[in-house]
Amino acid sequence: MRTRSLELAVGVFLVAGIAALFFLAIKVSGLSTELSQPSYKIYAHFQNIGGLTVRSKVTMSGVTIGRVASIELDKKRLNAKVTLEIYNDVNEISTDSVASILTAGLLGEKYIGIVPGADDIFLKNGDEIEQTQSSLVLEDLIGKFLFNKATEDKSKDSSPAPAKEEAF
Incomplete structure (x- = not known):
């Protein structure tokens, strides 16, 4: 037992x-x-989303105010169209706000941060954030740095040697 x-x-x-x-x-x-959470949709266009995924956070002042609902290629503009679902209790995002793709922590989780503007007109369901800042891609930055170093070293090698001064 x-x-x-x-x-x-x-x-x-x-x-x-x-x-x-x-x-x-x-x-x-x-x-x-x-x-x-009940929500409404707004849109943003980015040149490079660099690892942003569906269900990523949307924040304002560090507070989560929504989620990324979908990401698709806009065939007219040839850039990424991101649909953001913003919670209904956050209904005063001005039309001149800026949406940026940011990186959280060492693991590189991408999310969208919205910096509020000063306009008195607010975004409604179906509106678009006009000002965006794309993601910084680490590989691009490293490539630019290495390319600059390579051209810098090459220009040092091809520069004429300084003439020696002769003492009389």
Whole structure:
């Protein structure tokens, strides 16, 4: 009888542990808040999204105000069209606000940060943020740095040697 109660206790402990892991996974992924918040859509165009994904955070002053709903190629402008779902309680984003793709932490998670403008007219459902700043791509920066170093070293090698002054 003692072994049966011990096996039952271990089984209950195991089920509780699995339930706790499932709950933690849902909380960390952000799915629980995403489903419960009513929102409206605004759009932004970027030249390079550099690793931004669907369901990435949209923040203002460090506070999450929405999620990226979709990313697609705009065939007329030939750039990325990003659909942002902004929570309904954040309804005073001015039309001259700037949307930037930023990087969080060492792992490089991309998100959109909105810097509010000073205009008295606010974005509504279906409007577009006109001013955007694309993602900084680390590979591009390294390439530019190395190219500048290579041309700098080449120009030093091809410059004529300074003439020696002779003393009389």
